[in-house]
Amino acid sequence: MAVSLRLVTAGESHGPALVAIVTGLPAGLALDRAAIDADLRRRQQGYGRSPRQQLETDEVEVLAGLRHGRTLGTPLALVVRNRDHANWEWGMSPWPPAGEPSGKGTKPVTLPRPGHADLAGVLKYGHEDVRDALERASARHTAVVVAAGAVAKALLAEIGITVAGRVLEIGGATGEEEMRAAMDSAKADRDTLGGIVEVVAEGVPPGLGSYATREERLDARLAAAVMGIQAVKGVELGEGFALARKRGSEAHDEIEPGLKRRSNRAGGIEGGVSNGEPVVVRAAMKPLPTLMRPLDSVDLATGKAAQALVERSDVAAVEALAVVAEAAVAFELAGAAREKFGGDALGDFVAAQRAYLERIGWTGR
Ligand SMILES: Cc1cc2nc3c(=O)[nH]c(=O)nc-3n(C[C@H](O)[C@H](O)[C@H](O)COP(=O)(O)O)c2cc1C
Numbered sequence: 405m406a407v408s409l410r411l412v413t414a415g416e417s418h419g420p421a422l423v424a425i426v427t428g429l430p431a432g433l434a435l436d437r438a439a440i441d442a443d444l445r446r447r448q449q450g451y452g453r454s455p456r457q458q459l460e461t462d463e464v465e466v467l468a469g470l471r472h473g474r475t476l477g478t479p480l481a482l483v484v485r486n487r488d489h490a491n492w493e494w495g496m497s498p499w500p501p502a503g504e505p506s507g508k509g510t511k512p513v514t515l516p517r518p519g520h521a522d523l524a525g526v527l528k529y530g531h532e533d534v535r536d537a538l539e540r541a542s543a544r545h546t547a548v549v550v551a552a553g554a555v556a557k558a559l560l561a562e563i564g565i566t567v568a569g570r571v572l573e574i575g576g577a578t579g580e581e582e583m584r585a586a587m588d589s590a591k592a593d594r595d596t597l598g599g600i601v602e603v604v605a606e607g608v609p610p611g612l613g614s615y616a617t618r619e620e621r622l623d624a625r626l627a628a629a630v631m632g633i634q635a636v637k638g639v640e641l642g643e644g645f646a647l648a649r650k651r652g653s654e655a656h657d658e659i660e661p662g663l664k665r666r667s668n669r670a671g672g673i674e675g676g677v678s679n680g681e682p683v684v685v686r687a688a689m690k691p692l693p694t695l696m697r698p699l700d701s702v703d704l705a706t707g708k709a710a711q712a713l714v715e716r717s718d719v720a721a722v723e724a725l726a727v728v729a730e731a732a733v734a735f736e737l738a739g740a741a742r743e744k745f746g747g748d749a750l751g752d753f754v755a756a757q758r759a760y761l762e763r764i765g766w767t768g769r
Contacts, residue, residue, distance in 0.1 A: 553731020642671020
């Protein structure tokens, strides 16, 4: 079987830690702890974030797969501890808690938030306490996605690929001042906002992905990876939805001698395969479901009308999504590159990539 990257995660929002296991990395890849921590920090920053982000400064720990800063080619085990767990030791104790209830999370939550996983989660799993659903559904999970993405970016850097996410819109506003104003206004109204982010990967050679199925097509894989992030409700590649309103003569990217393109409306993917242009992925995030002015709901304990749960929460997390989407795209591209170039040692992987670029005469963009 072709080698690929796999990511398995575990962890609750206020439990002891988040855990990720990454398999499929070649041996000999140098990882920079400060670079991983810098991405974790980027995820926590942003104008719309809650005070929790100041409370906790995330740091990565590595339990396996790394020796003296280099991967061993064995599963890489990453941990990001929840410092806030100190306040939830009784409430989120993995084992039956000892002593009297203390700290947070001691009383069952019975007020599901519209737009969150609360109601669907308790019905599906038969929980009586909404917390049993929301703790895993929380986007706190994305901390380890970002850590794994930082590892993927280190691998991609070895073959000249960079990935960067940025915010395009928050609450319909497109300039920094307007975005801040929109967030201030939503905060004053005790409301929340969503927005749009864009991830661009440069240096992607032609030939990642393949034509037909969702497992092979790079566009399908990237869409699934980004849609796999909480609160993402739309993903487009390149000009995406706008292409549907154009004529073919205005939609496609004409080819010039030297195999250069006049435009990149396709977002760097044709036929499910990267075409050598920058890969461009955009994601639409819905407004966050936890409102400080709660929406109408039902108290699951009584069946009567009530207001939804109010728990410390962000006004908007679009800036954080840009970092998480960057990580998700990087991880997927790194997986596609592992499938194409293989190799157990990093040198094998890089040599296969170079030989391939030589065969197709690709000098990059
Ligand atoms: C980086 C990030 C931060 C988030 N922060 C919050 C938050 O503070 N409060 C909230 O209600 N939802 C937040 N969300 C969104 C919820 O996690 C998400 O809406 C919920 O899990 C339900 O999933 P769905 O929106 O995909 O249906 C955040 C999402 C992301 C990606």
